[in-house]
Amino acid sequence: MNSLQHPLFARAFARAVGGMDRRGAAEHRRRILAGLHGSVIEIGAGAGSSFALYPSTVSRVLALEPDHYLRGVAQQAAASASVPVTVVDAAAEQIPAETGSADAVVASLVLCSVKDQAGVLAEIRRVLRPGGTLAFYEHVRSAHPLLARVEDVLTPVWGRFMGGCHLNRDTLAAITAAGFSVQDNERFGFAVQRLNPSLAHILGHAVSPGPPG
Ligand SMILES: C[S@@+](CC[C@H](N)C(=O)[O-])C[C@H]1O[C@@H](n2cnc3c(N)ncnc32)[C@H](O)[C@@H]1O
Numbered sequence: 716m717n718s719l720q721h722p723l724f725a726r727a728f729a730r731a732v733g734g735m736d737r738r739g740a741a742e743h744r745r746r747i748l749a750g751l752h753g754s755v756i757e758i759g760a761g762a763g764s765s766f767a768l769y770p771s772t773v774s775r776v777l778a779l780e781p782d783h784y785l786r787g788v789a790q791q792a793a794a795s796a797s798v799p800v801t802v803v804d805a806a807a808e809q810i811p812a813e814t815g816s817a818d819a820v821v822a823s824l825v826l827c828s829v830k831d832q833a834g835v836l837a838e839i840r841r842v843l844r845p846g847g848t849l850a851f852y853e854h855v856r857s858a859h860p861l862l863a864r865v866e867d868v869l870t871p872v873w874g875r876f877m878g879g880c881h882l883n884r885d886t887l888a889a890i891t892a893a894g895f896s897v898q899d900n901e902r903f904g905f906a907v908q909r910l911n912p913s914l915a916h917i918l919g920h921a922v923s924p925g926p927p928g
Contacts, residue, residue, distance in 0.1 A: 741765075759808070762785055774799075775800075809838065815842070840924075
């Protein structure tokens with residue numbers, strides 16, 4: 716089994732994501748997808764929870780999902796998607812798309828889980844055309860120093876049970892460091908389940924200058 720297979724987490728996530736969406740995540744997804752158009756790549760599509768929310772201005776979605784179980788769930792969701800969606804077995808470190816070919820890349824609750832966040836952001840830049848959009852919805856490191864320290868301490872254990880998720884990443888800074896210009900960003904607290912603690916989230920859009928030189 717490769718390191719991108721998390722059978723227990725995948726099954727638990729697939730069961731929980733509907734409740735999470737009803738608590739507000741679906742509305743967050745809808746907000747990053749509104750305004751996208753043309754050819755879109757979604758990395759780490761999970762159960763395909765965004766598929767029904769794409770606007771009709773999107774002509775096609777290439778959805779990457781490396782986990783075997785979640786890919787099966789996403790393939791079923793693709794059948795009732797609002798736009799044509801193709802689900803493939805691929806990781807964000809090596810996106811199966813031509814350089815500069817995508818109008819937008821969608822990253823929803825996945826940049827917390829990829830091993831090499833800077834490498835993935837460089838790969839997203841590679842596939843985006845100049846002026847293309849990175850639409851992001853991610854939980855991030857707390858702005859409160861004490862809570863951020865708690866996130867640092869919890870992350871090694873948390874990640875083991877939560878599909879490699881890091882609680883403590885400053886993803887907005889990483890997006891900027893990768894060369895993107897942040898166009899809009901909203902930061903807010905959100906608890907994915909009723910009894911879960913609220914985590915800092917970011918939601919917005921960043922523009923790519925084009926593939927790295
Ligand atoms: C918390 S789930 C989020 C799923 C979905 N994006 C959503 O918003 O519901 C994290 C997802 O990232 C995927 N993932 C983890 N590492 C990845 C990688 N290197 N490349 C692509 N997807 C990855 C997992 O398989 C899982 O589907």
